[in-house]
Amino acid sequence: MRSGKADMADKKKMSVAEMIAAARKADSGGGEADDQPNKTDSSEAEAPAKVSQGSAPSKSVPKPGEAGRPSVAEMLAMARGEKSGAEKAAPKKAAEKKPAAKKPAAAKAATPSKPAEPRDTASILAAARKPSKAGPMSKAEAAAKEKANPKKEKPKIVVPPMPQKPAYAIAPPAPKNSSKKGAGEETRRGFLAEGFTFLGAALLLWTVATVKFMFPNVLREPPSKFKVGLPDEFPPGQVNTKYKAQFAVWISNGEYNGQQQIYALRSVCTHLGCTPNWLEAEQKFKCPCHGSGFYKDGVNFEGPAPRPLERYAIRVAEDGQIEIDKNQLFFEEKGEWDNPSCFIPV
Amino acid sequence: MTHGLTDGQFFSMVASFLGPYYLALALMNGLAALYLWRSGQLKTWFSLPVPGLGKVAITNSAGWLLLATMFAILGAIAGSGWVSMLALPEGLRDAINQGTGPVVYSLGTTAMLVLLYLFRSFFVKPVVAWTIWNLMWLFLGLSMTDSDFYEIVAKPDNVPIVMLVFLLAFFTWLGTARAVENDDRIARGEPPLEKLDDEKVLVWPDLVYIELICMIALMAFLIFWAIALPAPLEEAANQAKTPNPSKAPWYFLGLQEMLVYYDPWMAGVVLPSMIVAGLMAIPYLDFNKKGNGYYTIKERPFSYTVFQFGFLEMWITLIVLGTLLRGPNWNFFGPYEHWDAHKVEALINVYLSDLWWKDLLGMSPPVAAAGSSTLTQIGYIIYREWLGIVLVLGYFIVLPPIMALTVFRSFYQRMGFVRFMVMTNLLLFMASLPIKMVLRWVFNLKYLITIPEYFLNF
Numbered sequence: 169m170r171s172g173k174a175d176m177a178d179k180k181k182m183s184v185a186e187m188i189a190a191a192r193k194a195d196s197g198g199g200e201a202d203d204q205p206n207k208t209d210s211s212e213a214e215a216p217a218k219v220s221q222g223s224a225p226s227k228s229v230p231k232p233g234e235a236g237r238p239s240v241a242e243m244l245a246m247a248r249g250e251k252s253g254a255e256k257a258a259p260k261k262a263a264e265k266k267p268a269a270k271k272p273a274a275a276k277a278a279t280p281s282k283p284a285e286p287r288d289t290a291s292i293l294a295a296a297r298k299p300s301k302a303g304p305m306s307k308a309e310a311a312a313k314e315k316a317n318p319k320k321e322k323p324k325i326v327v328p329p330m331p332q333k334p335a336y337a338i339a340p341p342a343p344k345n346s347s348k349k350g351a352g353e354e355t356r357r358g359f360l361a362e363g364f365t366f367l368g369a370a371l372l373l374w375t376v377a378t379v380k381f382m383f384p385n386v387l388r389e390p391p392s393k394f395k396v397g398l399p400d401e402f403p404p405g406q407v408n409t410k411y412k413a414q415f416a417v418w419i420s421n422g423e424y425n426g427q428q429q430i431y432a433l434r435s436v437c438t439h440l441g442c443t444p445n446w447l448e449a450e451q452k453f454k455c456p457c458h459g460s461g462f463y464k465d466g467v468n469f470e471g472p473a474p475r476p477l478e479r480y481a482i483r484v485a486e487d488g489q490i491e492i493d494k495n496q497l498f499f500e501e502k503g504e505w506d507n508p509s510c511f512i513p514v
Numbered sequence: 515m516t517h518g519l520t521d522g523q524f525f526s527m528v529a530s531f532l533g534p535y536y537l538a539l540a541l542m543n544g545l546a547a548l549y550l551w552r553s554g555q556l557k558t559w560f561s562l563p564v565p566g567l568g569k570v571a572i573t574n575s576a577g578w579l580l581l582a583t584m585f586a587i588l589g590a591i592a593g594s595g596w597v598s599m600l601a602l603p604e605g606l607r608d609a610i611n612q613g614t615g616p617v618v619y620s621l622g623t624t625a626m627l628v629l630l631y632l633f634r635s636f637f638v639k640p641v642v643a644w645t646i647w648n649l650m651w652l653f654l655g656l657s658m659t660d661s662d663f664y665e666i667v668a669k670p671d672n673v674p675i676v677m678l679v680f681l682l683a684f685f686t687w688l689g690t691a692r693a694v695e696n697d698d699r700i701a702r703g704e705p706p707l708e709k710l711d712d713e714k715v716l717v718w719p720d721l722v723y724i725e726l727i728c729m730i731a732l733m734a735f736l737i738f739w740a741i742a743l744p745a746p747l748e749e750a751a752n753q754a755k756t757p758n759p760s761k762a763p764w765y766f767l768g769l770q771e772m773l774v775y776y777d778p779w780m781a782g783v784v785l786p787s788m789i790v791a792g793l794m795a796i797p798y799l800d801f802n803k804k805g806n807g808y809y810t811i812k813e814r815p816f817s818y819t820v821f822q823f824g825f826l827e828m829w830i831t832l833i834v835l836g837t838l839l840r841g842p843n844w845n846f847f848g849p850y851e852h853w854d855a856h857k858v859e860a861l862i863n864v865y866l867s868d869l870w871w872k873d874l875l876g877m878s879p880p881v882a883a884a885g886s887s888t889l890t891q892i893g894y895i896i897y898r899e900w901l902g903i904v905l906v907l908g909y910f911i912v913l914p915p916i917m918a919l920t921v922f923r924s925f926y927q928r929m930g931f932v933r934f935m936v937m938t939n940l941l942l943f944m945a946s947l948p949i950k951m952v953l954r955w956v957f958n959l960k961y962l963i964t965i966p967e968y969f970l971n972f
């Protein structure tokens with residue numbers, strides 16, 4: 169039984185149905201072999217035995233259903249065997265007898281080998297798969313296996329020789345040493361060269377376009393240096409919010425450290441960068457985000473802003489107008505508001 | 515929304531809302547009564563002697579049915595346009611406005627949290643909880659007739675916050691009720707409720723079906739919401755003009771509120787990172803193995819109170835504060851106060867170093883001579899801010915060992931040095947926010963340490 173299983177497992181590709189059938193066959197065959205001496209009605213029992221001998225001696229892989237129900241061909245073979253062996257029984261009778269003969273045989277096979285017979289599919293599969301190692305095997309193993317079970321020769325396919333190519337199918341030989349190529353002629357190398365040239369040109373154009381994209385025609389930022397008018401336009405005590413929207417700057421005329429001066433405050437809250445509003449009634453800058461408040465001179469006094477507003481550079485230009493330069497910032501906490509470039513004394 | 519409306523127009527607008535609102539409340543109470551009656555959970559509150567019938571037992575079902583009737587009557591009054599009758603008295607509204615300063619608000623919520631914690635077994639009783647639930651809705655309904663309140667609460671932006679308050683109240687009750695019941699069971703030696711129903715269910719189909727149904731229901735709700743309350747769009751962005759007030763998304767309003775009290779570097783970077791890192795550290799700091807898979811308070815009093823303080827007090831109430839009570843210029847407004855952009859509040863900050871040098875010693879703070887080296891300047895800065903530095907360092911360095919020796923003695927023994935230090939420092943950082951808030955509101959004290967020269971303020 170074991171050797172039979174090993175045999176079966178050696179067939180590398182067996183379908184599940186085949187494995188089950190093979191296992192059942194092996195079991196029932198073994199059972200029958202054991203049973204043979206006990207059999208009394210040999211005339212009926214011999215028929216399937218003969219059939220199995222006659223029909224499938226050379227077959228290594230038993231067909232499904234061979235163990236349970238014989239196929240039509242087997243039935244015929246069985247009938248023939250009986251005819252030749254017993255001679256007296258008619259084929260019809262044999263056909264009638266056969267199922268009856270089969271059943272007791274199967275039943276008998278089942279009874280003595282009870283533990284082996286009612287096996288479930290999983291155990292059969294497991295048993296069938298066990299001997300062959302799953303997964304990859306080493307070269308030595310493969311060789312050993314090969315040796316142990318020499319491969320069956322595959323039937324050689326005999327291929328008739330190709331017929332000679334007809335004359336019209338043979339391409340005319342290419343003209344040798346032809347340095348000049350025809351106009352319509354293309355080589356692979358030439359094609360690639362052309363293609364890459366075009367691709368490179370397109371890429372270059374893209375690069376140029378991308379670079380151009382970085383410098384749009386529109387100037388979105390107002391100039392960082394700009395003139396806001398004559399100093400007379402900024403009377404004392406006033407905060408001019410006219411330039412806040414465009415230049416983000418308040419120009420105010422106020423007192424700082426006891427000195428009346430005109431200065432430009434950056435309209436960005438020193439807390440987190442919101443834009444505060446100038447509240448005329450309360451005389452303070454107030455940020456809507458977290459409630460920071462600044463005096464008219466830009467010094468913080470309420471809310472979370474950690475330091476005063478920042479000043480831009482301011483000067484009276486040659487034409488008498490006030491010019492503000494946003495490139496320079498002056499911080500109060502660093503003592504830079506004493507720098508004369510950040511205010512115009514009045 | 516209510517700008518330019520006369521009182522009459524406003525009332526008719528509110529009436530169309532309040533009519534269905536009160537009817538919904540009536541339906542809610544009616545359903546509760548029906549549920550109690552059908553499920554046989556009737557309890558007799560008291561017996562009313564009625565002439566002719568003898569004593570009539572007033573059950574909880576009858577009580578809630580009575581309340582439903584009252585709400586139905588309110589709905590009829592509101593729906594008929596007689597809204598001014600359903601308002602809180604003017605005096606009460608003024609008192610609430612005066613009362614809800616930031617200090618009262620924050621300390622009041624803390625006190626409320628303590629009360630709810632101490633008397634939790636009383637507050638989770640269904641009768642009490644249902645009464646409070648109804649009072650909350652009634653308060654909202656009565657307040658809606660105030661145009662200033664209505665404008666803030668009914669703004670499509672703020673509706674989720676109102677929903678959040680109610681949902682949070684419900685879920686807090688649910689969790690606490692389960693915990694109280696479990697604690698009672700554990701005290702009696704029984705297993706907690708969740709252990710009784712320990713049966714495993716299948717992901718498919720049990721869980722996935724529930725999720726699918728929830729998904730569809732939520733989708734339907736969101737679609738309905740989006741149609742009913744269109745999302746407000748503001749004007750195009752303008753660098754020069756910041757909306758007033760300018761508010762963060764609602765879930766960040768707690769952080770925005772925190773930014774008022776700390777240096778932007780602290781409140782914007784250090785503390786949020788510490789919140790995230792601290793939340794991640796919780797599993798490593800927690801040594802209490804109890805309370806795994808069931809609600810309990812008695813077995814985890816420390817974790818429970820810290821979480822409720824951090825979540826309800828430091829996160830949710832700050833969101834509510836930021837949404838409903840912070841108006842133009844980030845000023846604090848009472849719930850019935852008009853959002854006046856020109857409200858003047860004297861909030862002139864003081865610094866601790868100024869208090870020490872100018873007010874106490876009557877001298878100007880020490881300043882390094884002009885042109886002195888950086889090290890000398892730093893030395894002078896430290897000398898100027900010495901009081902704040904001592905206080906802050908004392909808070910973070912001296913307090914943990916004291917805690918380890920006194921109140922957290924057993925914690926220290928079980929956690930070891932490193933874990934204990936991490937835990938106490940996280941705790942102290944959390945506690946520093948309310949301390950800073952109170953210092954700001956009561957004394958206008960801005961920073962303990964003020965070093966604007968190096969952007970170092972605390």
